Every structure is written in structure tokens, then in C-alpha cells.
Amino acid sequence: MAVVYKKSKMLTDTPFHYCPGCTHGIAHKLVAEVLEEMGAEGNVVGVAPVGCAVFAYKYFNCDMQEAAHGRAPAVATGIKRVLPDKFVFAYQGDGDLASIGMAEIVHAATRGEKITVIFINNAIYGMTGGQMAPTTLEGQKATTCIYGRNPEVNGHPIKMCELLATLTGPSYIARGALTDPANVRKAKKMIKTAFEHQAQKKGFSFVELLSSCPTNWGMTTEQALEYVKTDMQKLYPLGVFKEV
Amino acid sequence: MESKIIIAGFGGQGVQSLGMFIAFASIHDGKEVTFLPSYGPEMRGGTSNCSVVVSDKPVASPIIASPDILIAMNKPSLAKFESRVKPGGCIIVNSSLIENKVTRTDVKVYYVDANRLALEAGNTKTANIVVLGAYTKISGVFSPEVMKAVIEHKFAKKPKVIPANFKAFELGYNL
């Protein structure tokens, strides 16, 4: 029988713990495929976050470090500085990266650390049960804003790509969405470009992936993907924000 | 032999480097020494002081309650430390900036017109070296040759200033 699809060898055999309809699995697969295509096997260290992807160290088939909440870019900086010829990537969610870890991500970016950061933006704290995230949309409901995010009380959502693109250190900043095959293919291309920037030591590379969280959004998978395509993409437009 | 020295003055008067010259001379002579500077906001334009302990044996406490020798480069320093000098000890007073006389009678006092002598040496920045010369003579812990070797070594990168510093040292030493 002909092999038509094969799991990337950059993923372990450990089954994902993610909820049905969650797009973390797709993001993992894309990162693993890109690493494999770039010949990074045996040549890469990944950094896992705190949040839903906390167990990422079980899934990526490479040396991994588990960072404290928000500190993945600092940990990745430490690794890359002593292993400058290895690929180093951090994989973070929106609470980890855009809230508690804001200082670390901004400074790793402005230093132009030659690392790649994959940023999963699903506009919610998933692991802790659906609290408001820094990227939660205006009006979007969460367990800590049950009537919907009210900017008067809760402030406004943060646009990370736009923010980081103002800095000199990054060489590649892009936002994709994991909503449909076409967007998934585009997202993979973005991830590949990001790692190529790292390979060429061009600068800090960053890919934000708009993702769905049907569990905490209280939606079906289809509704959740539709919400990403409509509401989320309106606030967080897709595209390349910086490329040098 | 153990000699405890407190040196105090304004920031910029070369108080710390005066202490360091004594510390370097100690190493040069194979003696043990601790040099403890004051640090922090008081360094910035305020008063500056350091404690130097020179000994034949390893120095225990770098903290000095009663110095054998006080070098007061300005008025507030004399006011602050005069009472702490050990009875029988000595005070070297920079009389260029301190018009008061030492009131204590149980210590030896040496008035050094350091700023005027520095001018005479040809470099106003050498007032601390004038005092270093006076200290070397008064304490008798180091030979003038050792001190001059240290001066030469410390200014090795700026050889042009060495003659004025030698002159300043001698003016202080020969008072």
C-alpha cells in the first residue's frame, strides 16, 4: 500500500492531550514538519510554555526545556547564546507571551535574538479554564468578564505582531490562522520562513497563529473556526508585518 | 605592626586613590592590606572616605573604630572623624581647606597646605599626593622609594604627569 501521509519524525508517539477542535495540534504538526524539512533533527532545542501547551516537551522529538510562565523567550535566549549554531524555538500562548511574559518577548525581539517564537493566539486562558486573555476581543465572554470584555473595565486587546513590528531587532513578523487548508498551508510557509531567518542568523523571527478554543469559547468546532475567520481576523489581520 | 588609616574628604579630592596608593604600596612591600571605600550616593559630589588597614599579618577587621591616622582633606571630614582618632594617634589636616585647628591635645597634628603645594608642584590635582608624601614621612611604614615606585607604576600610561606627582610627593615628604 502506498504511503499517502506520515507523521513527522519531529513529533514523538505521545498522543496530544488537546481538546477536540483545538488547533494546537495543527500548530505542533506544522512546526514539526518545518523542522524536519529543514533538517533540524538532532540540531534543535525547543522551549515549552506554561498554559495549554505546557506538555509540548512531550510531543516535539527534540531536546526540550520547560520554562516558567512567560519566561520562554529568556530561556530561549540563554540556550541560543550558548548554542548559537542550533535551532532554538519557543512555543507560547497568549497569556504566557502577551501578559505575564510581555517584557521577555519584547526584549528578546528588540535584542534581535536569533530564535523563532511561535505564538498561539486563541484569545483565552485555556489551561486555567477560560479566563480573559490580553488578546480577548472586545465583547468576547470569559470567566473573568462574563458579560463580555468591556474596555472601560478590562482594557483593550493587544496586537502583538503590530507591536513587535515596530522594533529593529526582528527580521520576520507574520500572522497566520489555522482555520482551513488554505490558511494552514500559508501558516506553514510563514513558519518555514521564520526558521529560515533563524538559519541565516538574520534576526528575531515570530509567527502568530490565530487559533480556536471551542471548549472555553463554548462553541462547536465549526462555530469556533468561523469566529476566528470573522471576528478575530477583523481585529488581527493576517499577513507579513515585517520581513528584512 | 598594624596601622589603621581613615582618609576622608570631598568626592573628587582623590581620597579613594590616596587610599589605594597606600594599598598598592603594601602589596609592593609584601604587607597585608584591606582597602574599604565608602560607596553609594555619597560618592556623587558628597563626602567620600575610605578605611585602610596595613599589617604584617592577615587583616581581620576592615572596619576601623579608632584610626591610628586620620587624613582629613576637608572641614566636614575633620568634624566627623576627629573624635574617633586613637589617643596617641595622629591627624593630617589639609590646611588649605581647613582653617580650624584640631582641638584634641592627645594626638599629634600635622597641618599640610596641600593645595598650595600642589600648585607649586605644577599640577593642582596632586594635592592628595602631597598628603601621601606627608603620610609616608609621618607613618614611617613605607620608604619613599616604594611610594615613588607605586606612583610611577600607577601613572605608567600617563608618563607626562609623573614629574609633577614626584615633586608633589617630595614637597609633602620634606615638610
Added chain:
Amino acid sequence: MKELMKGNEAIAEAAVRGGCRAFFGYPITPQNEIPEYMSWRLFEVGGTYVQAESEVAAINMVYGAAGAGARAMTSSSSPGISLKQEGISYICCSRLPCVIVNMVRGGPGLGGIQPAQSDYFQATKGGGHGDYHMLVYGPASVQECVNIMYDAFDKADKYRVPVMILGDGMLGQIMEPVELPEFKDLSKLPRKNWATYGDGTGEKRNIINSLLIEPDELEAHNKLLADTYAEMARNETMCEEYLCDDAEIVLTAYGTVARIAKSAVNILREQGKKVGLLRPITLYPFPNDAFRKVAEQDCVKEFVCTELSMGQMIEDVKLATGMLKPVHFYGRCGGNVMTPEDLVEFVLKEGK
């Protein structure tokens, strides 16, 4: 000939000679000479230096670099060390060897910038969350700083623990003659079979992690850490005894204060008083046996514990001596430092 070096700079140079190749720092008085020195020195020996955006980031950079097998360190002073506690807890659980220098200043809060010993509890009892310890040294001179720093990475590697050098503002600023050791040959160090060098895949991949979500797994890990600390206590405990053999009063102090106490002992001995000094060099593990032995001497009537704090090490002194003899306390704090004469006066008043 010996060189005259400032404590902070001597520690930095000794670290480089002992194999430090990665330093991550953040400015805070009174330890700034360490990052300043490392910022140019490490690049001369093929190492790396980052001025981090915060103490929090700096300790996590240490985590990353140590996890990747490098000899990595950071330094700070009290408020900055508090910020590093989260990272230190993770480092201890993940068993990452590294070195942390704390040039203590007075607290709590922003406190002052003058010398203190008020971080003893934080350094020796854990500091962050969870059940852990570091190997903590309290050097008393610039030369001792150099000697301890030079071997600190070897100790850290041996036990897979962070080593903390607990100094104070005086020790960082003081200049003394020192002899610097030769560079260690890093090419002779073995590969760390647990580190993430980036070449691991499949069965051979390594994971640096402090998340142990199964209670049995976490309990076993805590026991492993406890065993490590017990082994450290057997092998690494260091203490200096000075004139204790016939002493009636034994002063106890660590770090710079122990030198002030030693001068006090000398003054009291000149006056015919039988006084000695017991100085812990390792603060964790605490030299319990040496203290117990001295406490059991018949001649010893009492202890005087002196610190630049309101009384922290005294708790360990009481535990170690089993309260066989009374333990008096003399402390200064806020950046004030006692003189030998202050101690002499206290001992003459308390000593019966």
C-alpha cells in the same frame, strides 16, 4: 606578586577562570562591578553576556544556558535576588548547576544600599516556593571569594544544584591582595548526559523540566533532592575554628562580620579573656557537627552570635548547639556595621 582587587571584580575573574562562559545580569548596587566586568571579559574567552531586561529574565536565561550544558551565572543584590526566586525554585527542581552571587544590602523592601546579612533565611532555607536548598557559601575575604568562586561550578556540576555566594556590600567593594588561580581546562569536563545540547532525538532526547504532575513522581523527586542535600552536608560542610580549644565565650559570625569578630577576639585575648570564634563557611549545609562539638566542650560557657541582621543565623546556631549553652545575640542592621570594639564591649557586659 599578589594583585590588589575589588571583591566584585575578583569574583568575576575567578568565575571566568573557573569556567563561567555565560553571564546574565541586571544592574543593582552594590554588585555592579560584576556584570560590568563580565560584559567585556567573557567575550575575550569566547563566552557570552546579556544585560537582561530584568532580574526575572536574567535568572531564566541562566536556566536556559545551564540547561544547555554551559557554565552560567548571574549576580545581584537583595531586592534583585527576591525577583530571581521564582527562577531559582525552577532551577532547583530541574537540577540545573549554576552560580548565583548575592551581595546583600539592607532590607526589607527597597531598603538601603549599605552592607547587610539580612538575606540569610532566604539563602539557606529555600527562598522561593517548594522544598529545596542551594549550596550556600559565606566567604569572609576577597581571596576566599576567589577560591570559592573558582570551584563553585565544579560543586554545582557535582550535585546538580545552584551554588550561592552570599556576600555583602563590604565584600563586594573592599580591595585586598589576591592570588588568582590558573584557567580551568574546560575541554576536560565530561559531557552532561542530562543537558539539552540540541542533538537529542527519540530515546536520547533530554528534557529540562520542573513539572511533575503525578504526586508519587513529585514526592520521589523531593526525596532525591533531599538525598542530594544530605550528601552535600557529608562532603561540603566548611567551618573555621579560631581559638576555641580553651574558650569560655565563643563568638559566631560569618562573612565580613566574622573578621570584625576575629579582631574582637584578638582584643579580648590581649585582655586575658578566653574567647574564640566559630565561623561557618558553608551556610547551607550548616556546620552542625563543629558547632555541636564546641558546645559540648566543658570550658565553653556561652555563645555570642553576631550578624548584620535582627537575628537569622542565630536560629541555626541554637539548633546546631542543641541549646547546650546560652546563645546571646548582637546585631546591627540597616547598613550599619559593628566595630570590633562594639563587640568587645558587648562580650564584656554579657560574659559572666
